[in-house]
Amino acid sequence: MSSCFGLVACVEDSERAAMTLEQAEVYRVRCTVGMITDIVRNVAGDYAQVEGIIGEGVDPHLYKPTRGDVIALSQADVVFYNGLLLEGKMTDVLVRVASTGKPVKAVTEAILDDTDYLLNREDGSEHTDPHVWMDVGGWMRAVPVVAETLAAFDPEHADEYRANAATYVEQLKALDAYAKTAIASIPEGQRVLVTAHDAFQYLGRAYGIEVRGIQGVSTESEAGVRDLEDLVDFIVERQIPAVFVETSVADKNVRALVEGARARRHDVVIGGSLFSDAMGPAGSYEGSYIGMIDHNVTTITNALGGSAKGFRQ
Incomplete structure (x- = not known):
């Protein structure tokens, strides 16, 4: 089973060092799809300007990044993406952004090696199904990844990120039970x-x-x-x-x-x-x-x- 693991390896070195904010101003976070953007907004609160790249009604499998998208990602302080080849046509851009040393994080990092959880595509390939957000219990595992990434980037507000993440996870647990x-x-x-x-x-x-x-x-x-x-x-x-x-x-x-x-x-x-x-x-x-x-x-x-x-x- 394989996925967009190479990109994770590309940014591994840059993520080892905790980054601190040089200014007290709000920093910029860019996310690929709306489901990720929503997690980050819930966790970041008012400390970050969070925007998504791929909007409503748009298919990320087919989406080709525009020049504006490339600029937005390049100017971001932190970038979150799904991984698992969901954003296949954006991979080159994400790799370039990661090469600058800024955090570029796959929110599915916590399950990348969980072969018991991940589902294979049924197309004969060795790639995994990227639609993890359809299982609320599985998508919950992305929330701590976001919280810890933001805490490393902005340690001054780490406790708030973790508290926001815990509150959001409780909401997701209730949604999971409803489903x-x-x-x-x-x-x-x-x-x-x-x-x-x-x-x-x-x-x-x-x-x-x-x-x-x-x-x-x-x-x-x-x-x-x-x-x-x-x-x-x-x-x-x-x-x-x-x-x-x-x-x-x-x-x-x-x-x-x-x-x-x-x-x-x-x-x-x-x-x-x-x-x-x-x-x-x-x-x-x-x-x-x-x-x-x-x-x-x-x-x-x-x-x-x-x-x-x-x-x-």
Whole structure:
């Protein structure tokens, strides 16, 4: 099993030395995807200006960094990324930024060597599935990585970072418990999640729901006619009541499933739109990690015959 380990090695030397702030002013942190940005904002509080690079509705598998992104990353004091090849097209930029000596940290560092936890992609490669945030329990393990990185960079406020991290983890524990209870309310025979691409395997394992994706883990792969036909067969045979589109992936293949099932006299509906590789609009509830997962779990549960009122109710 391999992933973007080379980049971690590239920055290892720079991370050994604790960096201190030369000025009392707010420092700049840049993150690749929204799920990471939200962790960092919760941990950093008012001590850092935290901004994400890849915005709402954007697929990080296909994203190509702009000149502005390169400048933003280069001017950052600290950079956080997912790793596990999620940001494949940004790797060269991240390596260049890391070579300057500033902290460039994979938030999945705590699980990089945990072969019992990480899932393999189902595309025949040796790479791992990067969608760890779909399992709240697994994503919690990124929070201390962020807290310790910020504490090393700004030791004056280390206690605050660790306290903020502890508070945030407690919120995530409650969200994790909600997800387990909600999905368990779906009738067992209907506990099947069919989506546009294979981004929900960690969610499936954590919360006990079978997952089928039309495309592979990376949206760079294309689904063939045979793949669609096989999935229609599965939906009709299992009498699946709903399938789901994703906000960052085109919905044409999911709609083809609906039409294919209808042609075989089984009505399956689109149960809703899920957030997979990107969160909701900035400033909205779904634009936070907790809101993203709450939306997904509640939407899935209710569309498949379970009962969920929402985490924040």
